[in-house]
Every structure is written in C-alpha cells, then in structure tokens.
Amino acid sequence: MFVVFLVVLAIAVYFYFPNKGKRAEMMVQNKLNNLPDEYFSIYNALFENNGRSTQIDHIVVSPYGVFVIETKGYKGWIYGGENVEYWTQNIYGKKTRFYNPIIQNEGHVRFLSYLLRDFGNIPIIPIVVFNNEATIKTEFENHIVVNRKRLKRAIRRYRNEVLSAEVQKKIIDVIESNSRTGSSAERHHIRNVRNRERQSVRDVRNGKCPRCGSDLVLRRGKYGDFYGCSNYPNCRFLINKRDV
Numbered sequence: 001m002f003v004v005f006l007v008v009l010a011i012a013v014y015f016y017f018p019n020k021g022k023r024a025e026m027m028v029q030n031k032l033n034n035l036p037d038e039y040f041s042i043y044n045a046l047f048e049n050n051g052r053s054t055q056i057d058h059i060v061v062s063p064y065g066v067f068v069i070e071t072k073g074y075k076g077w078i079y080g081g082e083n084v085e086y087w088t089q090n091i092y093g094k095k096t097r098f099y100n101p102i103i104q105n106e107g108h109v110r111f112l113s114y115l116l117r118d119f120g121n122i123p124i125i126p127i128v129v130f131n132n133e134a135t136i137k138t139e140f141e142n143h144i145v146v147n148r149k150r151l152k153r154a155i156r157r158y159r160n161e162v163l164s165a166e167v168q169k170k171i172i173d174v175i176e177s178n179s180r181t182g183s184s185a186e187r188h189h190i191r192n193v194r195n196r197e198r199q200s201v202r203d204v205r206n207g208k209c210p211r212c213g214s215d216l217v218l219r220r221g222k223y224g225d226f227y228g229c230s231n232y233p234n235c236r237f238l239i240n241k242r243d244v
C-alpha cells in the first residue's frame with residue numbers, strides 16, 4: 001500500500017513541478033501576459049507539417065508585427081555565435097553545449113512565414129530570451145538575444161504600426177487553428193527532434209553537411225578548429241571540431 005502511495009506521489013510531483021526549461025518559459029509567458037492589450041500572446045504552439053513538427057515557445061501578434069520568442073532556461077555564462085551550430089553554457093567551469101537558439105528560432109520564423117504566406121510580407125521578429133541569471137558573453141549584431149528582464153523593452157522598441165486589427169485577428173485564427181497543445185503532442189515532438197539530431201550527428205561524422213549534404217572541410221578559426229560547409233557562403237553550417 002505504501003509503495004503504491006509513493007508511486008502516486010512520484011507521478012504527482014513529476015507532473016506538478018515543471019523542469020527548469022518549462023519554468024523559464026512560464027516566467028517569460030508571465031512577462032508577455034503583462035504587455036498592453038494590443039499584444040496578443042500564444043504560449044507553446046505545436047505545428048505538424050509533413051511529418052515534421054515545429055514547436056514555438058511564444059508567439060506575440062501585435063500591430064507592430066509578429067514576435068517569435070525562443071526561451072532558454074540556462075544560467076551562467078553563455079557563449080555563442082550567430083552561425084555556429086552549438087553554443088556553450090559555462091557555469092562554475094562546468095561546460096554544457098546546446099543547439100544554437102538563433103538557428104532554431106530562424107526555423108520557427110521560416111515555418112510561420114510559410115503558414116502566414118497569404119498575408120503577404122508581414123514582419124516576423126525572432127527573439128531569444130535567457131534567464132535573468134544568465135550572462136550573455138557574445139555580442140549579436142543581427143539578432144535579438146536578451147535576458148528576461150529586457151524582453152518587454154526589446155518588443156516595445158518596434159513602434160511602426162504595420163498590421164491592422166483585422167489582419168491581426170486573422171493571423172491569430174490561422175495560428176490557433178493550425179496548432180495543438182498537450183503533453184502527448186509535446187512528447188511526439190521531442191522524439192522527432194531527437195531523431196533529427198541523431199541524423200545530423202551521423203552526417204557530420206560521415207563528413208557531410210547536415211543542412212545541404214555538401215562535403216565538410218576542416219578549417220582553422222580564431223577559437224579553434226571547426227568543420228565548415230564546402231558550399232559556404234551559400235550554406236553557413238559550421239561546427240566546432242571538439243563538438244563532433
């Protein structure tokens with residue numbers, strides 16, 4: 001009987017307390033909910049398209065454009081680059097690598113542009129958000145990468161009204177009618193992403209670019225050796241040698 005109780009308790013704890021990635025997302029969503037009424041936010045939208053799934057943490061539809069926000073629950077020092085395949089978290093000397101969230105979010109932008117193609121060329125603005133405890137050690141020229149406390153300011157810098165109330169409403173309808181939420185959808189998505197990652201590792205070990213299939217070439221960089229795509233600059237895939 002006691003064992004049954006423990007199992008039930010463990011399951012309850014597992015579902016009740018979200019992991020740190022989820023917690024970070026919920027704190028960001030909280031910030032977005034506090035924006036003025038002209039900003040409409042959608043949390044955790046999952047889209048399925050031709051067997052491929054796309055999960056977007058937050059989408060904000062506003063008169064100023066559509067913001068696509070990727071949240072990362074990392075703390076410590078964050079080192080990255082706009083094109084490098086993996087970024088590094090360094091916390092008390094312990095290094096963890098993670099997939100470049102700018103590239104990840106660019107995929108989300110491409111998907112949304114496709115989904116919203118009937119509206120013409122609407123501005124879609126990608127933003128990557130880290131915990132307030134993270135120190136972002138890289139400067140980014142072409143992308144917005146901010147701590148949570150700077151997120152609202154980053155969004156409100158956009159002041160040109162480009163979408164009418166009617167178009168915004170239609171955009172929200174298209175997003176909501178094409179996405180789903182729920183934990184089974186999420187599990188399916190995670191499996192999908194892991195398969196894709198495994199395939200990409202296999203490609204790199206075989207000397208092939210996972211993005212375009214061209215050969216990889218070993219190059220010497222300021223921060224160490226890396227494999228780059230031989231199809232550069234058409235394809236900007238690169239990965240640090242030590243990450244292979």
Ligand SMILES: [Zn+2]
Pocket residue numbers: 209210211212213214229230231235236237
């Ligand atoms: Zn390539």
